[in-house]
Every structure is written in C-alpha cells, then in structure tokens.
Amino acid sequence: MRAIQIHEFGDTSNLKLEEVDTPVPQRGEVLIRTEACGINPIDWKTCAGGGAAPFIGELPFIPGWEFAGTVEEVGEGVSGYGRGDKVFGMIRFPERAGCYAEYIAAPAAEIAKRGDDLDSVTAAGIATAGLTAWQALFDKGSLQAGQRVLILGAAGGVGHLAVQLANWAGAEVYGTASGRNHSFLRSLGAHKLYDYHLDDVTQVLSDVDLIIDAVGGDTAINALPCLKPGGVMVTLPSVTKDQVIAAGDEIGHAVLPIRCEANADQLAELATLHREGKLRVALAEALPLEQVAEAFRLSQEGHVRGKLVLTL
Ligand SMILES: NC(=O)c1ccc[n+]([C@@H]2O[C@H](COP(=O)([O-])OP(=O)(O)OC[C@H]3O[C@@H](n4cnc5c(N)ncnc54)[C@H](OP(=O)(O)O)[C@@H]3O)[C@@H](O)[C@H]2O)c1
Known part of the structure; x- marks a missing residue:
C-alpha cells in the first residue's frame, strides 16, 4: 500500500x-x-x-x-x-x-x-478534535448548563467543535479569535467573541467557570484572571502545560492538562450530534x-x- x-x-x-x-x-x-x-x-x-x-x-x-x-x-x-x-x-x-x-x-x-450523513472527509475531521473538545469540556471541565465557558482559539479544529458542544450543553459560550472569524463562530453558537489582536480579555470578561485553552503559553496565562474563584482551565498544548499550571498555582486557579483518549462511545455521540444537525465540521x-x-x-x-x- x-x-x-x-x-x-x-x-x-x-x-x-x-x-x-x-x-x-x-x-x-x-x-x-x-x-x-x-x-x-x-x-x-x-x-x-x-x-x-x-x-x-x-x-x-x-x-x-x-x-x-x-x-x-x-x-x-x-x-x-x-x-x-x-x-x-x-x-x-x-x-x-x-x-x-x-x-x-x-x-x-x-x-x-458512521452513517451516510457523515462523509469520510467530515468524519476524519471530527474524531481527534471532537474527542478533545468533549473530554476537555465534560470529562475534565465538568461543564454544566448555564455556566460560562471561554474558549481560547475558538476558530481552530478543537475550538470550533468546542463552541458547538458547549452551546449544545446549554453553556454561555465566549471565544477568542481573529475578527474575520467572528461571524463564523456566531453561526456555530458562540454568544460573545473577542479579537485577540485588539482585546485584553481580562478587561472585558470575568466570573468564567471554565476556560478551554487551545492556544497555550502567554495567551493562556494572561486569560487566567477571567476565571471566577473555583473556576478551572483545561489546557491543551502539552508543550506549555507546566508553565500554565505554575501560573495558575500562583494566583490560586486550577489548571488541568489533558491527553485526548480514544473513546468509541464518545465518537458515537459525536456522530449522533452530526446526524441531528447539532455539530458541523x-x-x-x-x-x-x-x-x-x-x-x-x-x-x-x-x-x-x-x-x-x-x-x-
Ligand atoms: N492535549 C491534547 O490531547 C490535545 C488534543 C488536540 C489538540 N491539542 C493541542 O491544542 C492546540 C489546538 O489544536 P487545534 O487542532 O485546534 O489547532 P489549530 O486548528 O491549528 O488552531 C488554529 C487556530 O488557532 C487560532 N489562534 C492562533 N493564535 C491564537 C490566539 N493567540 N488567540 C486565539 N486564537 C488563536 C487561529 O485563529 P485565527 O486564525 O483567528 O488566528 C486558528 O483558528 C494545539 O497546540 C494542539 O497540539 C492537544
């Protein structure tokens, strides 16, 4: 082959x-x-x-x-x-x-x-990013309906699926992305968006229950003060996780690293959400x-x- x-x-x-x-x-x-x-x-x-x-x-x-x-x-x-x-x-x-x-x-x-609705190109794009978004939001982040979630890097592979899953779960969804991606992310269910080239998110957003960090490094560290007391950040990029965890420790916020895991049941859930029109890649x-x-x-x-x- x-x-x-x-x-x-x-x-x-x-x-x-x-x-x-x-x-x-x-x-x-x-x-x-x-x-x-x-x-x-x-x-x-x-x-x-x-x-x-x-x-x-x-x-x-x-x-x-x-x-x-x-x-x-x-x-x-x-x-x-x-x-x-x-x-x-x-x-x-x-x-x-x-x-x-x-x-x-x-x-x-x-x-x-996968059913006929899930063509191979779409299905190949949903697996890792979808499982990562699911596990970060629900397994690590324990997201509940009505909570406020901020997604750093909302327009990327993981981010754009996390926006949709968080919205489906009944959360208030905030995201950071370049301005050119804001209408796209609104169409996926994001409630409020910040342009990371222009906005300091800590000046405009607070009392967040959960941050999903798909960017890492200084971007993640700078966003930590958006968390409410007891709020949690799940940080995806492994290369900067130690420095983000240390920065969280310094100001009393939990930062959880993640390693995406294979999970057939969660894949089936993602396929169902796609079939029902609640998740698109x-x-x-x-x-x-x-x-x-x-x-x-x-x-x-x-x-x-x-x-x-x-x-x-
Ligand atoms: N731990 C794990 O198991 C796991 C699993 C999956 C992914 N990851 C990691 O998570 C990260 C994200 O993965 P991905 O597949 O979503 O990446 P990706 O698709 O390559 O992400 C690209 C997106 O990042 C956005 N972006 C870049 N800099 C940004 C900033 N400073 N603020 C906000 N958005 C910014 C870009 O938006 P603009 O065009 O608007 O700039 C772009 O839409 C990667 O580091 C990846 O290795 C980890």
Whole structure:
C-alpha cells in the first residue's frame, strides 16, 4: 500500500510517499481502507521530533492518528463490524497508529460506525478534535448548563467543535479569535467573541467557570484572571502545560492538562450530534495525501479555520 513515512525527524522534506506492507489485522482489530485522515498539530510536532515522538518507538514512522474509511476485513474476536461498514476514529494515541496510509489495522474498541450523513472527509475531521473538545469540556471541565465557558482559539479544529458542544450543553459560550472569524463562530453558537489582536480579555470578561485553552503559553496565562474563584482551565498544548499550571498555582486557579483518549462511545455521540444537525465540521481544506507537506505548512502557520484533512 502507499503511505506517508518519515525516516528521520525534521522538517516536511522528510515526508515521503512510499510503498509499505499492508497491515494484517490482529485479534480485536479491523482492517480499514482509508478514505481520509485528519491533520492535527501533534502530527507535525511529532514528525519534527517533539509531540508524541517519545511514544512511537523506532523510525520509520507513518504519522496520523485519525481517519475515516470502510471496513475491508474483520480480525478474530471482533463482533459488531463487517466488511463494508463505514467507520471513523482516533486510535492508539499517543502510540503509533499509522493513519496516513491506504490501509489501517485499527482496534475495533476504539472506532465507531458512521452513517451516510457523515462523509469520510467530515468524519476524519471530527474524531481527534471532537474527542478533545468533549473530554476537555465534560470529562475534565465538568461543564454544566448555564455556566460560562471561554474558549481560547475558538476558530481552530478543537475550538470550533468546542463552541458547538458547549452551546449544545446549554453553556454561555465566549471565544477568542481573529475578527474575520467572528461571524463564523456566531453561526456555530458562540454568544460573545473577542479579537485577540485588539482585546485584553481580562478587561472585558470575568466570573468564567471554565476556560478551554487551545492556544497555550502567554495567551493562556494572561486569560487566567477571567476565571471566577473555583473556576478551572483545561489546557491543551502539552508543550506549555507546566508553565500554565505554575501560573495558575500562583494566583490560586486550577489548571488541568489533558491527553485526548480514544473513546468509541464518545465518537458515537459525536456522530449522533452530526446526524441531528447539532455539530458541523468546518473544512479548512481537503488535500490529497501526496500534498501532506502543504497541509503541514498550513497547520504550522496556526491560522486554520476548522479542520485540515488529507484524502486518499
Ligand atoms: N492535549 C491534547 O490531547 C490535545 C488534543 C488536540 C489538540 N491539542 C493541542 O491544542 C492546540 C489546538 O489544536 P487545534 O487542532 O485546534 O489547532 P489549530 O486548528 O491549528 O488552531 C488554529 C487556530 O488557532 C487560532 N489562534 C492562533 N493564535 C491564537 C490566539 N493567540 N488567540 C486565539 N486564537 C488563536 C487561529 O485563529 P485565527 O486564525 O483567528 O488566528 C486558528 O483558528 C494545539 O497546540 C494542539 O497540539 C492537544
């Protein structure tokens, strides 16, 4: 099969389209013919030697943790899946999953079925960002109806899904994004938006119950005073989590790190919300697998609206 591989960590010139062995599904796995795979910042961070690099073992490495496709073959011990089922998921994170490839052997317990409403490009974009948003808002953040939630980086892959999930949960939703993204975010259910180029959010917003930080570093630290006493920040970027946690400690606010986990039940919830028209994925761009370097370049610029997806 064809796959994108790296043989050494570094820049995008290391991303090679190569012929590799098609995986054989082991017990508990299904073989999936990939139709699309999502791009996440962790992908290029890992290929550069950061991110999840400590978890992936020896090179070469096929990047990618999220996908959508069709079941081709069912391994031993798998029930509930058959050839031809349309599926999607985020698998094995942070260990190697190899989703930038024509075939993936995926643990059946970590994937979900998708209906005809969820085309492969949309489904590939919903898995990691959707699970991260869900786990940050509800599992870590314990968001309740009527609470005030601020989403830093609201227009990105995670942010734009978090806006919709928080709105669906009955929260009062605030977000930061460039002004050009404000009407887009209002259409997704954000109640009030701040332009991070112009506004100091701490001067205009207070008594927030929960902050979802999809930006990290100084942006996260500067927003901490928006929290009410007892409020919580969930910080996503792992590279700055220690400094944000320390800054929270100094002023008495809890900052919780997160590592997104595979969760088939939550994927099924996301698929249901999509079918019911309560969750939509904004597609920034869908590029063919061969253009992975261009997709990495766009993601690295840090201003993607919604999701970037590779198609096969
Ligand atoms: N811990 C985990 O398990 C986990 C899981 C998923 C993601 N993450 C991390 O979470 C972060 C976000 O991921 P993502 O996929 O959402 O990234 P993304 O899609 O690349 O985010 C891009 C967005 O960030 C916005 N942005 C950039 N600087 C900003 C600022 N100072 N204030 C407000 N918005 C800003 C941009 O909006 P404008 O165009 O308006 O500037 C753009 O829409 C990444 O660092 C990623 O690695 C962690």
